[in-house]
Amino acid sequence: MFVISIPALQRNTAILRGVKEAADCRLVLALKGFACWKTFPYLREDLDGCCASGLWEARLARNHFQKHVLTYSPAYDEAEVAALCEFTQHLDFNSLSQWWRFRDQVLAHPRFRSGELLCGLRINPECSTGATPMYDPCAAGSRLGITAGQLAGADLTGISGLHFHTLCEQNSDALETTLAAVEEKFGHWLRLAQFTYLNMGGGHWITQPFYDRERLVRLVTQTRERYGVEVWLEPGEAVAINSGVLRARVMDVMESAGQRHAILSISATAHMPDVLEMPYRPDVFLVDATLPAAQPAAQPAVCFAGENYHLAGTSGPWLYRLGGPTCLAGDVLGEFAFPRALRVGDTLVFDDMAHYTMVKTTLFNGVKHPSIVLQHADGSLETLREFGYEDFKNRLA
Numbered sequence: 001m002f003v004i005s006i007p008a009l010q011r012n013t014a015i016l017r018g019v020k021e022a023a024d025c026r027l028v029l030a031l032k033g034f035a036c037w038k039t040f041p042y043l044r045e046d047l048d049g050c051c052a053s054g055l056w057e058a059r060l061a062r063n064h065f066q067k068h069v070l071t072y073s074p075a076y077d078e079a080e081v082a083a084l085c086e087f088t089q090h091l092d093f094n095s096l097s098q099w100w101r102f103r104d105q106v107l108a109h110p111r112f113r114s115g116e117l118l119c120g121l122r123i124n125p126e127c128s129t130g131a132t133p134m135y136d137p138c139a140a141g142s143r144l145g146i147t148a149g150q151l152a153g154a155d156l157t158g159i160s161g162l163h164f165h166t167l168c169e170q171n172s173d174a175l176e177t178t179l180a181a182v183e184e185k186f187g188h189w190l191r192l193a194q195f196t197y198l199n200m201g202g203g204h205w206i207t208q209p210f211y212d213r214e215r216l217v218r219l220v221t222q223t224r225e226r227y228g229v230e231v232w233l234e235p236g237e238a239v240a241i242n243s244g245v246l247r248a249r250v251m252d253v254m255e256s257a258g259q260r261h262a263i264l265s266i267s268a269t270a271h272m273p274d275v276l277e278m279p280y281r282p283d284v285f286l287v288d289a290t291l292p293a294a295q296p297a298a299q300p301a302v303c304f305a306g307e308n309y310h311l312a313g314t315s316g317p318w319l320y321r322l323g324g325p326t327c328l329a330g331d332v333l334g335e336f337a338f339p340r341a342l343r344v345g346d347t348l349v350f351d352d353m354a355h356y357t358m359v360k361t362t363l364f365n366g367v368k369h370p371s372i373v374l375q376h377a378d379g380s381l382e383t384l385r386e387f388g389y390e391d392f393k394n395r396l397a
């Protein structure tokens, strides 16, 4: 099961609120990273709303967060634009061809005429600062955003915002580098009176202990003052980082050509695809109260009273390749060393599994989908949803 800690989420949103108040900017939750909508009542007070990747996320934001909705998608169709014009506050377009296609439809809408709906363009400052090409929207030939060269000389009547999203799990030094590129390539646009907002996207690791928040506040303040625009930040990961775990059961242990395997009730490909896509090695804990207590610092994001957690290492006598219950040969979470032999029925806890996990799960192979549980401040657990055969069947027709 996925277990999400409400106090841990609120620890993050309190930090984010502090930043936005100090920088006098707006900050929304990126639903693409975390969209467990039954937690929204606990987040709503600290944040300004949500950013959506399209109509469905925008509807979730409007119906359940009930604050600002900012929408950006690489491409919209007519029906989506018509529906979004009814309630989104920002509608940002990825290309000039998309904007030109929908411009008349949007400009004629009463909400645009009254100023309730503002339109923006995603720009590509062509400034790569990240380490992972898969997460680099500034790579040469990227389909995400408009370059300064493409924008030169364009008629931008009706546009009042620019939007960039170029970071991924980065500190504010990368934002500083990016803002210098934005100033050089797009500063002359932002200085025009028609521009009222700049959206700096997500990828800001604001709630990590080592993140330089003072520099973020300084950069946002400088940007606001330089261009006279409202600044928006839209982190996903920073809202939900270190707030959830995925608990798994060991279903089988076996050996093949000297390699020890443990087959788990959860799958990398179906439940934690970023482990394979990014890729990265998650922290895993064995739950065992009979072993001597582990270091208190090495604890998962969500603990249960009476449980004792042992962080798996990289080498040792009890080294297992942890795999999922699907047919994919590569449905493997990595090799992890435990303080004793694993047994069928053992519980393993995968740490930091709230963001970019629950939003990406699939029912591949008809594997049982983990239930979704909240942990409240008093330690009590609330099961929000359990999944069954009907959920699997209904996805397919």
Ligand SMILES: Cc1ncc(COP(=O)(O)O)c(C=O)c1O
Binding pocket: 030, 032, 033, 051, 072, 165, 167, 168, 169, 201, 202, 203, 204, 234, 235, 236, 237, 238
């Ligand atoms: C346009 C946009 N905004 C915000 C985000 C959220 O980024 P993160 O969860 O890394 O903060 C993303 C992530 O891909 C994005 O594409």
